[in-house]
Amino acid sequence: MIASIRSVLQKIGHRVIDSVWRMGFAGRFFLLTLMHSGTCFRRFHLILREVFSAGVLSLIIILVSGLFVGMVLGLQGFETLQTYGSEEALGILVAKSLVMELGPVVAALLFASRAGSAITAEIGLMKATEQIAAMEMMAVDPIARVVAPRFWGAVISMPLLAALFSAMGIFGGYLVGVVLIGVDNGSFWSQMQAAVSFDRDILNGVIKSVVFGVAVTTIALFEGFDAPPTAEGVSRATTRTVVTSSLAILGLDFILTAFMFRGV
Template identity: 70%
Template structure:
């Protein structure tokens, strides 16, 4: 029985690592190129804004149910857990501050982006992957129709427009859910709940920063979904793997960007 050469094993391991690194760098460059082309050809898509409106309905309006239901329960859980903690320190009336700041600053943009990636992002990837599998994109190019302007740009701007609206709605419904638990059920003073929330939530440092986060998350999640659809192998298994990658990469990207943006916003 022959022994394997340790040097050969090390070389194969390094070769595999290098191959994966090159592949990741290539995918990053290809994604940046797709983003650049999307911006360049956005003018053509704006001339047919009805396409963007149709995609806003598909990605935004059709995501309302999961956003509203999730926000309501998140707000209720926040109020319940927050009250359980704050009452130990005699600060139960600050529950409105805890719920509102948690939702506006972090949970609203982040959870909305994660839900958007799971619902709308996978749909975008699967749709474009199917168009690639059935050679619809190639047919567009043969008919001198730019698939970037016709397919990608409307979906991109639909995601960018929908995300801040969904995140704002998430925060509003979450605050309502927290109010229902804190005031009618637990018995926190209603005036203290609203007055402390209004005194603590700042428009620029809280609301505007939350909207900026949701815009960045909208760009990231939508572009990842679009790129994975374009990069998917033209098979059923390839499209399935692409939709899975959309959720995984989008989720990790959102969490990473949230840390970076939060750090930057706290510094400035």
């Protein structure tokens, strides 16, 4: 009896200590990445390659999802606004919800599952095939050569992808609202412009997407770097990347939104 309680307590304690240890390691890893950023900006072609694999290759999924999210918003919003006789406010509804919330959040979720998982799998496999150990043997710092360029490539891509998502979504809302249903074109745009302000809505959206980019990329890089060097370990790390970064995005979104509305 006492032995079984003791073993349960030991397991819980082990879990807690292990996760605190991991958190500390992740923090040091993040700081090291930032410290090695200077050298990786001197080798800019490395960053360019990561912008390609994180940003350009995510373009299609971002653009198509943005278009469909905007189209759904247009349809749903029209149905609801119609009951109040204010269909012209469709532009405000589509633009505000996309620019402030859906654009950064959905783009970041897609980015986590498309680019984040790829980063984790790549680095995990590099570790499993001992490429990272080989680099250390040759006195090449793997953080500076492998991690930092991926970090900056993804952090640069994320706000651009979120902006493309929002723009595409607004185009989708326009397509459904104005072209298909027949909301007045002029009032769609003019009401939107009157309600959406650059410094309060659009800039906040950009700030959100930068924060999400940093969070997703850090989690993906760390999970890859910390993965057990086996096939199973890499697959688990990839799954954990998607789950952890999705939760982090939603939690951070709440915190950021709460702070941004305080200021108004």
